[in-house]
Amino acid sequence: MKRIGLKLAILAIFASTVSAWAGESAAVRNCTWCHGAGAQGYTVAPRLAGQRPQYIMSQIRSFREHARNNPFSRQYMWGAVAALDPYTARELANYFATIAPKPANDGDSTLASRGRAIYMEGIPEANIVSCYACHGPNAEGVRDIPRLGGLAYSYLKGRLEQWGQGYHSTPGSPMPMVASHLGPEEIEALTSYLSFVR
Amino acid sequence: MSATGLRLILQTAILAVAFSVSGHAQERLAPARGGLEAKLEYCKTCHGLSGQGYLGYFAMPRLAGQQPEYIEAQLRAFIERRRSNPVMQNVAHVLSPSMVTALAMHFKNLNPKPFGGAPRGSIATGKKIYEEGLPEANVPACSACHGNEGKGQNEIPRLAGQVYPYLVGQLTGWKQQRGQGTAVDTSAIMAPTAHNLTRSQVEAVAAYVSYLQ
Numbered sequence: 001m002k003r004i005g006l007k008l009a010i011l012a013i014f015a016s017t018v019s020a021w022a023g024e025s026a027a028v029r030n031c032t033w034c035h036g037a038g039a040q041g042y043t044v045a046p047r048l049a050g051q052r053p054q055y056i057m058s059q060i061r062s063f064r065e066h067a068r069n070n071p072f073s074r075q076y077m078w079g080a081v082a083a084l085d086p087y088t089a090r091e092l093a094n095y096f097a098t099i100a101p102k103p104a105n106d107g108d109s110t111l112a113s114r115g116r117a118i119y120m121e122g123i124p125e126a127n128i129v130s131c132y133a134c135h136g137p138n139a140e141g142v143r144d145i146p147r148l149g150g151l152a153y154s155y156l157k158g159r160l161e162q163w164g165q166g167y168h169s170t171p172g173s174p175m176p177m178v179a180s181h182l183g184p185e186e187i188e189a190l191t192s193y194l195s196f197v198r
Numbered sequence: 199m200s201a202t203g204l205r206l207i208l209q210t211a212i213l214a215v216a217f218s219v220s221g222h223a224q225e226r227l228a229p230a231r232g233g234l235e236a237k238l239e240y241c242k243t244c245h246g247l248s249g250q251g252y253l254g255y256f257a258m259p260r261l262a263g264q265q266p267e268y269i270e271a272q273l274r275a276f277i278e279r280r281r282s283n284p285v286m287q288n289v290a291h292v293l294s295p296s297m298v299t300a301l302a303m304h305f306k307n308l309n310p311k312p313f314g315g316a317p318r319g320s321i322a323t324g325k326k327i328y329e330e331g332l333p334e335a336n337v338p339a340c341s342a343c344h345g346n347e348g349k350g351q352n353e354i355p356r357l358a359g360q361v362y363p364y365l366v367g368q369l370t371g372w373k374q375q376r377g378q379g380t381a382v383d384t385s386a387i388m389a390p391t392a393h394n395l396t397r398s399q400v401e402a403v404a405a406y407v408s409y410l411q
Contacts, residue, residue: 120284124292127240130285134244134254142255174243174252181240 027088028095034076039096041104044072046155050101054144056093060084062170070158070167103150107192115193118186128181131190134174139197144170149197156191234300237293241301244285248310251361256285259364262310266302268355271383273298280383281376312359316405320398324406327399335394340403343387348410353384358410365404369395 032038034045041047048056062068063077064084081089107115119139122130131148135141139149148156163169163179182190241261246252249262261269275281276290293301329346331339340357344350348358357365368375372392376385395403 121288122285124240124289127236129240129243130288133256133258133285134252136255143253145254172247174247177239177243177247 027084027092030080031092031096038102039099040102041152041155044155044158045076047101047104047151048096049099050150051093051096051147052141052144053090053093053097055141055146056096057089058144058170060089060093067171068167068169070162101147101150101198103198104152104195105150107153107195108188109192109196111189111192112196113193115189115191118190119193123186126181128186129178139194148194151194153191153195156194157187160187160191234297234304237297237301238304241305246310246313249305249308250310250359251313251364253313253315253361253363257361257364257367260313260360261305262308263349263359264302264305264356265350265352265354266299266306267352268350269302269305270298271353275383282374312409312411313361314409316362316408317401318405318409320402321406321409323399324402324404327395327403328406332394332399337391337394337399340407344407348407357407360404360408362404362408365408366400368392369400369404370397 031048034042035048036042036045039048041049059068060081063073063081066074066078068077084092118128119131121132122128131139134145135148136145139147141147159169160179160182163176164182166176169175242249244252244254244258245261246258249260251260251262252258272281273286273290273293276283276286279287327337328340328348331337331342341348343354344357348356350356369392372389376383376388392400
């Protein structure tokens, strides 16, 4: 009986430290207010669930330094991260990374196979690089290179268009160069494909 | 105002307009698809903005300062599938021979700092292997072919400043990735050499050369 009591006590302590980050924390709620229930994304706010923690941290940094400067970033994220200390940023990044991501499935399914071909092989004749080389075979990302698989069609489309329009994100990123070679049809196909990747 | 004066002004104005238009067009369309500049930008998207290499999902090797003959030989190996790599096979097959030569000459003349990032603990061991080999394990000195400074020569690649995870990947997976055409590929010698290196020896020698300038 004594032993069971001890186990219960340990369990209770363990559960309380986990739940501090499992939805009860004010910091998490401040994010999911826009980024959706379960951090699965909502309208213009991208899914954070399953995102690479190093990428989340690098983006928080680039919002704080105003390097990521598209209109929604200026409007929402610059202010949202202004008071976020590095420790909390890391805790949030690690927390969101552990949530299983759900695909948005909101692209045009008839374009998915064309999009997959561009993702894997690029279009060498048009100097469009393979996305796979950096973002991985299943668009899962690595280190500070983001997971793209299953992100919302409109979010991905917006980002690819904005790079071509001169908006920035992480300093030194090759993405402005990549996007400058993509035409509207290629963006449609790629983002449609990616929205279905799980 | 004389007629000649007016004509001069007009000509200057037309020229100015023509220049500004071409400048604008260049900004919008440049680098023109198919041109050398556009292809260089395409290469550097993955291989680093100064050709210093890059870490994506896969490690992309440094091309800066690389021997042109080596680059040409490897692009041919990708096309003929003697070197297996799903991305580079597609990249290489659309390049004309004159484009390959122009790209190789461009990268030869770049000299950025090494990409860096390798663990530093075993650099001294790596230097010893690089310069003296491992006679008891039948590993020749790397410097015998790649040169004391790791600059390579002709079809023998420059190793100086090469990206560390790329070097480790090639040396530990030589048989899967390289030398599928031993009859035409001078790198056949690397198969037994790589095979005789232990994992930690590979890491040591890779770390050493990755910091060579």
